Amino acid sequence: MKKDYYEILGVDKGANSEEIKKAFRKLAHKYHPDKGGGDSTKFKEASEAYSILSDEKKRAEYDTYGKSGNNSGGYQGGQGAGGFGDFDFSGFAGQAEQGGFQDFDLGDIFGDLFGGGRKERVKRGRDISIDLAILFSESIFGAERKILITKTSVCSECKGSGAKVGSDTVTCDICNGKGRIHETKRSIFGTFSTQKECANCHGTGKIPREKCHKCRGAGVLRSEDEIVVKIPSGVDNGEMVRLGGAGEAVRGGTAGDLYIKLHVEKHPIFRKEGSNLLMDLNVKLTEAILGSEVKIKTLDGDLIVKIPEGVSHGEVLRIRSKGVPTGRHSRGDIMIKINIQIPTKLSKTAKKIVEELKKEGV
Template identity: 40%
Template sequence: MSKRDYYEILGVAKSATEDEIKKAYRKLAVQFHPDKNPGDKASEEKFKEATEAYEVLKDAQTRARYDQFGHAATSGQGGFPGGGGGYGQGFDINDALRAFMRDFGMGGSTFEDMFGGGGRRGGGRQHFHGEDIKVRLRLTLEEIAFGAEKIIKYKRFKRCGTCSGSGAAAGASKEKCRVCKGMGEVRQVSRSMFGQFVNVSTCSNCGGSGEVITSPCPACTGSGRVEEQATITVKIPAGVSEGNYIPMRGEGNAGMRGGESGDLIVLIEEKDHERFVRHGNDIITEVPVTISTAALGGEIEIETLDGKVKLKIPAGTQTGKILKLRGQGLGKLRSSGRGDLLAKMTVWTPQSLSSEQKALYEKLRHIEGDVPPAKDTKSIFERLRESLGV
């Protein structure tokens, strides 16, 4: 099946700027990300397709070659960074996720750092880079406000201690693969109107290692790794949001036969709070006040993330009025300071009255002269914007 045009995939013009390409890719990547569409193979393929297009078009050199030769430039030794292979069958979902993490994750390292310069799809022997592991971490609003340290337990593959990750039994030797002659890859030369191209693929006989184990390790059956229950402490910075990633470098699965370990990707989720609702770095809470306090003004005690504080209620307070407590919200990611606590007033009407209270309300009804104003039709978000000055 022929590949779609990379510009068409991202929905941008051929004259699109680097920033426009990046924005278009991010929109598609978020829409089709596997974490948002678990088990949806169609979305996974679209995520991979968009990432592949982005990886080619974001780089001026590879984009120029693609503009000149089309998809023929990405086959075999098409000249993309990282060696042979291009973005063909070797470009899997883990590659796509790591590429996304590199540019849009929290604190992601560079593509070269993660794959040792040439990329794990590069030519020559493969070292079986370990798979990434994704875990979800649910945080309370308090943990998000101040930051936290969380202990995570998960299963992973570690390097086999018996064979030190080689996959070979003690005293056993490795032989050079006869199919690929120790190169770890096989090449097929083809010709087209653009000239000669070399299609490079992983050797199926040795799996890309260039070597064949004559006597596998009995502990790991030749894989060079065994399963373990791992425990790790993760530092959560204040101000993280749902959907943020925290990559723990090298804490994923160990690579087969001594390959580099993958990463542990910690996906942040937020727990609902019984009292507060998040709004960016601010938090919103409803505060009930009595009719007398709302009319006359006064001081009440309210709950915050830091504990109880005093709040002054101005006279004539109406339901829906927003009072701001500065610095009582959530910590700000990558900067100092905190957001605000936005207290939404709700005037409380008693449902049962004592005889004394009833008499006082009857007296008030006869002497009050104010006619209730028309209902305020502003939404809570409009009142929030007024309170925030935006």
């Protein structure tokens, strides 16, 4: 059964890149395996879907050959095993994951049988998820924040080689420099030769002649790193920021990613709604009747707002281009909701004036 990447991300086929990105961020936070209640399978599915739909070329190919498939087995489907283009091996893969064929790898089997071999998987470090509290103004205008995080990083002394500075590396004597060990395994199909990563050289094919004293030859070690987080303008509370390659490092492979969930503090005056900033403004009855000028504090500084004569309770005034930045030279607006304050007690003089106004039909 072909995967529907749009269904996995929960977006329509006509979704734009921003909608796809937002959907992935939401799922990445929900299913990330490092968080409580995470689901590694669904996280991988969402990551796979995003990697295809976020790339215009891959998405076009997927839209053409993807879910519906074709005579070659669908998108990225397979003539790779030679002569099996019309056969769906997904059932075998599912059984392998459930333990039915856990002693061998179908990729190795068909690679050995038909000569193609499988594409080597690049090792990848674990992803990391953290939470970060930011100011309301930082969420509106964007910001750079420096954070300290303890994680597995490439050794700064040997730069990941595991060798002592000035020393070289030599060919691993276990795998003879191939980085992989061949094993013979039995299965329902017969006896097959499979491969696994060499534990001695971690798949690199090389071992240090003299080990690095800092990481003891591992090439990586736990350390506290300072990372600069660039917060884009206009982010919402709970939104995820992804820093590629800032996760856990692994020797002989690529580092995982760092996912940062943003927690925006509430502002005493403003609320964000799309590209606009909303606020309530209390005005006196006389100000509403006669009009006035009121000074308010905005994120850009003090601003004089003109209250028009005869303004209504609940009426919304718009201050243009003082809201959330939407581009290099464009911004949303400030929307001011008027709340007219009706006095609960009046002096004799004030009451007399109001009675006169009543006679005038006001």
